[in-house]
Ligand code: UD1
């Protein structure tokens with residue numbers, strides 16, 4: 629009775645952690661396949677070590693490349709390991725190229741598949757993650773959604789209701805778990821007392837020089853310390869587009885290497901507010917009780933947009949830029965409190981997902 633997890637990217641390691649912990653509690657045999665799409669120590673190993681995830685059974689060392697290259701390489705290698713291990717069930721996470729590769733491969737091998745974080749839609753197929761999620765959802769037999777909006781999204785696409793399970797969000801599980809464990813003061817010693825937290829990595833925000841310049845212009849207007857753990861993709865593009873010296877001249881920017889999740893949770897809990905284009909961090913902002921300026925014109929987490937936790941920063945709309953700046957100013961003056969919603973479950977999503985795993989195994 630073997631269950632295979634397929635992961636490959638930073639956010640997937642975080643999503644895997646609570647599911648794997650629950651499976652180990654119930655003595656379910658797990659095979660962890662790491663596609664190798666993320667490979668730097670601070671984009672990969674650190675999460676396994678800090679979050680107590682068992683070492684991957686196999687690393688497929690797919691590495692970086694174009695969308696087709698990473699997806700195709702992962703599919704070829706996954707077909708071999710899925711055939712070799714013959715799992716009773718495959719679990720895929722999120723919406724990356726590793727998710728897409730695993731979904732296509734497991735579906736063609738007729739292996740029952742659970743998609744964790746199913747049903748998210750931003751209604752924009754130019755967004756690479758949107759393409760991945762649609763395929764993963766339509767190929768999986770068990771769709772575990774993080775919120776209720778995702779349930780509705782799946783129903784609207786005609787997916788059989790029996791396949792849809794509102795489990796809540798595994799990222800909420802892991803945030804709560806880590807927030808109750810970490811020793812924040814140790815991590816925070818190296819940062820200023822008051823700061824804004826920023827992350828920045830999405831393709832839409834890094835593959836165009838003009839777009840990167842808009843973001844740099846914006847953060848130069850924020851006259852306040854900004855802690856920015858920099859994704860390797862963005863770091864490379866800053867050099868490629870010749871923005872290094874401008875970034876270095878901004879004395880408010882505190883750039884670090886990507887940080888581990890325990891440090892990230894400390895940073896989230898102690899910041900004034902968050903500027904990000906990350907799907908995960910934009911939601912975690914609300915878990916930490918912080919407002920988020922979202923750097924993409926994408927309908928990420930509609931419930932958080934509607935309730936004011938997330939403000940979309942649309943550079944084409946002067947009002948949107950003005951409102952974003954006002955939110956940041958208010959956050960700096962501690963006017964950051966909002967009513968917390970109850971959108972992402974009860975912090976026990978992993979238990980509900982592993983109940984489904986047991987149902988499949990039995
Ligand atoms: C990928 C996902 C994205 C997710 C993100 C999480 C896809 C299409 N995109 O984007 O949905 O939000 O992961 O972080 O799957 N690089 C390194 N070292 C690493 C990893 C990446 O140097 O360990 C650099 C390489 O130059 C690489 C670039 O980052 O070409 C982009 O990496 P890639 O995995 O293609 O996409 P991400 O932007 O990380």
Ligand code: UDP
Nearest residue numbers: 638639857886887888889892906907908909
């Ligand atoms: N994160 C982290 N260290 C960092 C930056 C992000 O641990 O230096 C965490 C973040 O808190 C969230 C996840 O990584 O849990 C989000 O991953 P990312 O932004 O890479 O991808 P996305 O969520 O956009 O797919």
